[in-house]
Amino acid sequence: MTSPSVALIDYHAGNLTSVKKALAAVGAQVFVPATPEDVVDASAVIVPGVGHFDATRALGPEWVDAILQRVGEGRPLLGICLGMQWLYEGSEEAPDVRGLGVLSGECRRLKAPPGSALKIPHVGWNSVDQSRDASIMDGVASGSQAYFTHSYVAPITGDTVASTEHGESFASVVQRGQIAGVQFHPEKSGEVGLQILRNWLRQAV
Amino acid sequence: MLAKRIIACLDVRDGQVVKGINFEGLRSAGDPASLARRYNSEGIDELVILDITATLESRRALAETIRAVARELFIPLAVGGGIRTEADAEAAVDAGADKVSLNTAAISNPGLITTLANRYGSQAIVVAIDAKRAGDGTHFAVYSRSGTTSVNRDAVEWAREAESRGAGEILLTSIDRDGTKRGFDCPLTAAVSAAVAIPVIASGGAGGRDHFVEVFTAGRADAALAASIFHYEETSVRALKRHLQQHGIPVRL
Numbered sequence: 001m002t003s004p005s006v007a008l009i010d011y012h013a014g015n016l017t018s019v020k021k022a023l024a025a026v027g028a029q030v031f032v033p034a035t036p037e038d039v040v041d042a043s044a045v046i047v048p049g050v051g052h053f054d055a056t057r058a059l060g061p062e063w064v065d066a067i068l069q070r071v072g073e074g075r076p077l078l079g080i081c082l083g084m085q086w087l088y089e090g091s092e093e094a095p096d097v098r099g100l101g102v103l104s105g106e107c108r109r110l111k112a113p114p115g116s117a118l119k120i121p122h123v124g125w126n127s128v129d130q131s132r133d134a135s136i137m138d139g140v141a142s143g144s145q146a147y148f149t150h151s152y153v154a155p156i157t158g159d160t161v162a163s164t165e166h167g168e169s170f171a172s173v174v175q176r177g178q179i180a181g182v183q184f185h186p187e188k189s190g191e192v193g194l195q196i197l198r199n200w201l202r203q204a205v
Numbered sequence: 206m207l208a209k210r211i212i213a214c215l216d217v218r219d220g221q222v223v224k225g226i227n228f229e230g231l232r233s234a235g236d237p238a239s240l241a242r243r244y245n246s247e248g249i250d251e252l253v254i255l256d257i258t259a260t261l262e263s264r265r266a267l268a269e270t271i272r273a274v275a276r277e278l279f280i281p282l283a284v285g286g287g288i289r290t291e292a293d294a295e296a297a298v299d300a301g302a303d304k305v306s307l308n309t310a311a312i313s314n315p316g317l318i319t320t321l322a323n324r325y326g327s328q329a330i331v332v333a334i335d336a337k338r339a340g341d342g343t344h345f346a347v348y349s350r351s352g353t354t355s356v357n358r359d360a361v362e363w364a365r366e367a368e369s370r371g372a373g374e375i376l377l378t379s380i381d382r383d384g385t386k387r388g389f390d391c392p393l394t395a396a397v398s399a400a401v402a403i404p405v406i407a408s409g410g411a412g413g414r415d416h417f418v419e420v421f422t423a424g425r426a427d428a429a430l431a432a433s434i435f436h437y438e439e440t441s442v443r444a445l446k447r448h449l450q451q452h453g454i455p456v457r458l
Binding site (some may be wrong): 013014015017018021022025050051117118119120121122123124125126127145147149165166187188189190191193194 | 206210245250276277279280281298301303329373427428457
């Protein structure tokens, strides 16, 4: 069995070193496509990213078409953090930039209840509470903790597999067919994160 | 619920950990990767590698240290000590650091915070503040150059500015408490934590488990950092976290 070759999309929203290392640790071959055409060769696609939603502007129509084509051919797609938010229709962080739109809903800023001492951005380890079965969570106990760093969140919808609470509940794991997303950083979440990457990769083989 | 983070600091010189090097059961006592592995298995939430010499030769060894630690550990890794330029930060990030910690350079060139935040995101930029009680003991003065030089600034005001310039976290060290094992400076930590919306990591003075309870309650810290106390088995990370949990403080177990 050859190891799946994962296209890691670099749109200059954060450093990819950690994601590459974690994927290598779970047996994936990773390449960073220089052009949208290179995505054709990928057995799976990851859109990583941290930072401002405006950065996803760099994922222009050619990237969108290339990624949607691979997804249409049944290849798995994973969005991490900002990359997960991009799977939705858009975000109030950058209202004039549209998301990929493969998941319905708009991302918005986390709100701390009035008078609470909760800090936003949400930074640190928090529990991931599973609400339904999905292959991406195989072998991961509900309530396991993962490392988050973000201020905007995706809404809880029918695609939500697990949610996390920080002032309010938001989607921390989503899966719809071969499309999945995680709001936390699996590459920084110890064994829990590696197990989630392994689960996702299995779809790519 | 968001867990309070326990962060271990490795003080490194020329690729070797320099504090508390009598670790039983480790093949190479001063090897940062071995120590990092042990802390990881005990459940540490994050690691900081601090280059305490920050010479040119030490810097090359530092990149190797970061690579060795980052190769096998998949938890957040911050690197500090002598990061003065964008190139220094780039070298640390390229070696595998998730965050860089700026101290003296942020004071002399606050624009560096913004430059690096724009390049790597605020989540990757920690501003380290070394503070000491001043006047009647109710104010906190900022010091640079490893706590040797007063810079005539108030720590609370400087933390606010660092946040507005793009810092994602504040690493706050009490010079008065550092190395004393008398506990964290809770009033200092609470004053800074109340003034900013970004997480504050308390540092300096950890001597026992109850000091962590205090800094997470009275001190309003989001995370606490220590170096030497984790070197002894009686204060293992796991035992500390169980103690915190018994006191109603959310931790990752």
